[in-house]
Amino acid sequence: MFALRSGQMKRVRRAGGGLLGMFFSADGFVLPRWLRKPVRVLARLFKGDFTAPRFAATVSSAVLLASAGLYGAYEGGHMPALVQAVTARSGFAVDEVRVVGHHETSEIDVLEKLGLDGWTALIGFDADKARERVGELPWVELASVRKVYPDTLEVKIEERKPFAVWQHENELSVVEQDGKVIAPFAGGRHVSLPLVVGVGAAERASGFLAKVNRFPELASRVKGYIRVAERRWDLWLENGVTVKLPENGEDSALADLARMDREMGLLSRDIAAIDMRLSDRLVVQLTPEAAERRDAALKQRKGSKPEKRI
Known part of the structure; x- marks a missing residue:
């Protein structure tokens, strides 16, 4: 094995003379197989024994120009556009x-x-x-x-999930359950959403609507939920009646309202508003037409009283 190795080194020294021959002439050193051919080509090139392939100059020029173009595109920030193209x-x-x-x-x-x-x-x-x-x-x-x-x-x-339509001044917006505005109201399928009106109505609508929905017969008649002075709520019914709820005790007021409507048909009468803000009484406001009829009936009742005989 030593003799064979020595013979190889002698041949390498003879073939690798010159500048690059030193890579072969180190005692006891053998280049890896994958480096041997490139080193031999370089050695021949330096000795003048290497003949360039045909069109080598053209290919080298093209590679140089392509490299310069790629470098320019990279430095100029145009590499993503080049890759895209x-x-x-x-x-x-x-x-x-x-x-x-x-x-x-x-x-x-x-x-x-x-x-x-x-x-x-x-x-x-x-x-x-x-x-x-x-x-x-x-x-x-x-x-x-x-x-x-x-x-x-x-x-x-x-x-995002729409919850209600919020009216603030002259603007209508679709809002989420937490009151965040999604987009301007444009009709369509959002017409069926509850209408909440006033400052603070969008943020507080979820909790209040949950209370009203406990009374389905009442909730089905509500057209709008109006927040008043950021303190309390009014119910605007589909027949035009306004129900003024108290600031405190909304639950009991809603229960009383649903009971009176069930027993006496209160909300179907010819009235304009129901004021429930006072804890000890219920104030009902008649419509102008109903008020005129009431006044006429009272006058007629007074006029029809029998005269007293002396």
């Missing part, structure tokens, strides 16, 4: 977008937030930034954007 024309352009979970959000709005231009490549597309942009839409609570190779984007949306 190359990969899109290589069969990875986004060709399909699937949007799921949306009811209130328009697909057109989602596509605008994705920022696709017809040549957007799936490889260089930033799904995280797209998810953030989609999450800015009014109805979107959570969003996810997933790449499905080779040419599809999948957008999943979880939307």
Whole structure:
């Protein structure tokens, strides 16, 4: 083994003379197999025994120009656009977008937030930034954007849940259960939502509506819930009657109101308002027509009294 190794080293010394021959001439050192051929080529190149392949100059120039172009694109911040252009024309352009979970959000709005231009490549597309942009839409609570190779984007949306329509001055807005505004009221399916009116009504509507809903026969007749001076509530019924509830003791007042309507049909009478703010009495305001009829009846009753004979 030693003789064979010595013979190899002698041949290497003879073949590797010159500048690069020192890599072969170290005593007891043998280059790894994968380095031997490159070193031999370099040794021949320095000795002048190497002949460049045909078109080597053209290929080298092309590589140099391509490298310079890539470096310029990187330094100028154009590398993402370059990657997009190359990969899109290589069969990875986004060709399909699937949007799921949306009811209130328009697909057109989602596509605008994705920022696709017809040549957007799936490889260089930033799904995280797209998810953030989609999450800015009014109805979107959570969003996810997933790449499905080779040419599809999948957008999943979880939307905010509408609870009521809030009227503040002349503006109507759809709000969540906690009172946060979702979007301006535009009709449609939201017409059936409860109407809450006034400052502070949106934030306090959830708790109060839960109290009214304990009396279904009463809740079915309510058209609007009006917050007064941020202290108490009025009920605006579908027949135009206004019920003024007390600041304290809403539960008992609602129970009394439902009982009186059940026993006497109070809410179906020709009245304009019911004032329950006083704890010891109930004040009923008649409509103008009912008040006129009442006055006429009283006058007629007075006029029909028999004369006293002396």
